[in-house]
Amino acid sequence: MKQLALEALDAVTSTHAATYADTRVTEIRDRQVSTKNGKTGHVSSGVSMGLAVRVLANGCWGFAATDDLTREGVQAAAALALEIARAGTLAKKRDVTLAPEEKYEAEWVSPIRIDPFTIPVDRNVALLLDIDRELRHNPGVTLAEGAMTFERRRQVFASSLGSLIDQTRYISGVGYAATAYKDGEIQKRSYPNSFGGQHQLKGYELIDEWDLVGNAARIAEEAVALHGADQCPEGEFDLILDSSQLGLQIHESVGHPIELDRVLGSEANYAGMSFLTLDQLRRLRYGSEIVNVVCDARPEHGPGLGTFAFDDEGVPAQSTDIIRDGQFTGYMTSRETAAAVGESRSNGTMRADGWSRMPLIRMTNVSLLAGRQSLDEVFGGVDQAIYMETNRSWSIDDKRYNFQFGCEIGWEIRRGKRVRMLKNPSYSGISTEFWNACAAIAGPQHWTLWGTPNCGKGQPEQIMGTGHGASPARFSRIKIGGAYAD
């Protein structure tokens, strides 16, 4: 793979037509296993390998990707990338310039205990069927679903700066859900998280960390019990969110707005723009004083979906303060955009979802740092609150102001205790008003680094895994129940 990356780079640099070039050769191996109502849903495995060439020529980017890895295929991709860059001059305003970066030679493999591909598939299926049996032991469960996914991704990056970086990342994911249909109503509970479960930069050890079978009966009970629960009330209440829902809240109302390319207009036609205009940097009170958010791709932050050694333009993983004591302090940048905020260097957030796509600024691990409150203080710090767990729906406007989230289950909390289950809970608000209402954040022993495997951005669209760490937290006087308002 290294040889291929260097050959492709040479195919560009030998023409002397580009001021900068980089290549990525990526091989992805994956396995997907699922079960449904006592049977295997699907079992599949895949391998994909290809090459990407990115060039800066005549002040414009050009990009071409191919899975034809013959000499002719590589040459053709290099030539096409240059042709595309030349075509860009027909609609160019200014030359692209890049912040300087060092060259690196490195090899890195994400640390794992158990290679997931050494675990036989029938063991994957057997565990999912064990969970399935526990779920359907409850006669109210009409649909039991479970799934595991595993990926091994090796990428070699080479650039005209002289970098040659070889990274391998292992990702594992597991989750299940119990759906209960009854009398014209559908309720669902998922574990450890919804929409595919929990995903991390781990090996098979992830599967053993969540007591999957042990939680199945509770999940089934809750799915069925929701049918008899009270509808979540409408009004303004103190809101407590579990860490998984808070992770998605961070993703939508902090992670996306801080993408500097979005701020500068790159995503205007698709994913949208951002309310965090450049004048807001170091001026905006983004959250209350207890809110601290970082964007941290370093392995020491945790085995998140946004953890790596180098980004996809050869910049080392870094940690950037995004919100410090409530103050907005940083964006996610790239070599092309760093100068727009007076930075002399990219903070390393360029990521591509595979060999066939060019890198874009993407979230790495955007996490809310743990707070100082105990769980009792978070839940018991007010007379009444609504507690919501596990995301069911999410929506936000194209500048990231107005959001609405729905969760699978809620509880009314009185003086720190759950007093009744609530169904169809939802809440909405404006991003900065929400974060400024943050009144309590639980401590590090309750902090989890969640994985969001399906973040969409870019044209053509790219799906990216991002990490979000959070502890449960409480927010004051939030609008609740608006999704079901008459």
Next chain:
Amino acid sequence: MPIDAARCQAIFDRVAEAARALGMADAEAIVAAESSALTRFANNAIHQNVAERSGQLSVRVQIDGRTARATTNRMDDASIRQVVEEAVALTKLQEPDPALLPLTEAALLPEVQRWHDATAQVTPTERAQAVAEAIRIVESAGQTAAGIYSTSESVSAILNSRGKFAYYPETMANFSITAMAADSSGWAKGSACSHRDLDPAGMARAAAAKAQASRDPIELPPGAYTVILEPAAVLDLVGQMFGDFSATAITDGRSFLRDRIGAKLFGDNITIYDDAYHPLQSGTPFDGEGVPRRLLALVDRGVIREVPYCRQAAHAAGVEATGHGFPLPNEYGEAPMNIAIAGGATPLEDMIASTARGILVTRLWYIREVDPYEKIMTGMTRDGTFLIEDGCIARGVRNFRFNQALPEMLSNVEALSPAVRASGEEAFDMVVPAMKVRDFHFTEVTRF
């Protein structure tokens, strides 16, 4: 052509040979290849300009009621043997499924012609020229343009050891543009199998006109409004429900149509088909097992009439498969992929002229399901939202959040325009009309 029929057959011959060597008589292969390019622009300049070429071989074997799938993008002999070995190894580890049917037999497949050489041959320079002209139009209005122009050629083929050979080539072009003024924006998008059916300059003018007309937007209170949804807005919102039109989803209890087949859920003026052969449609005329897609009357004058059945669901129900199944193995069954909502006779201009007070919506965004059985959807308006007063577009308004149940919405449609091929961002392309809807629920307003 990214891969021709003869090459597909040659690949399958290798697959079948490798499968037989491992004692497998039944093998199926999905062969796909694509070559695509996209010129992206923002801030009145081309900023991302890409091309990709890829192929895929996906192999499934079947023995004694067991099946599994392995996929690769390498098409050399050694890689083909390897992917077959992987598929066989995975299959042997499965439990037999008594519901698994034999591979499909060879069948005559209807032909649709959706390949255009000229579209396959569009060059980076030609895309850049069209983009440059679109930018010029928007910039000359004092606005900022962002968008994309993409062209692609693709092939999808299914072959199996019972003689099945389904092969489908297609070209596709997409153009989308957002025009932004100081406090407003407009948008237009189109897609077609021939790039000559797109009018980038026309879309640029339309987007710029919307941005101009919606400047200095006012804020209106949330509430129930008469809305006129342009076709892209209809597509992206109503398109959210078609995953539920599935025999498997109904059986599973995850569809809002459970216990509602035969029920009148929508108004008399709502008729919806799944029609893979509609002249404005695209996509394969066969499903994930190579079964030809059948025309389905999903909704007939508001009544839920038919849903698609994959082979397995059809066999269990004692009906015929409709040709909408996903590739095996899967747990989702099937879904309609070629939606055509019957239009009406009221052009958009007449809908506006007939509205005393209402909201004209260009597009909807970030649409997600709030309630799976009531089919309440939430999302935002975007890029051109207008107050209509006394039959005229009065001015721009700040964008709304909606929470709207689809059965209620589709029971409140007062007028339909002729149907057109529409393209959005939240659902796949469909043939849909614009709709005038009363009592559409806007629940919040955002800041722009």
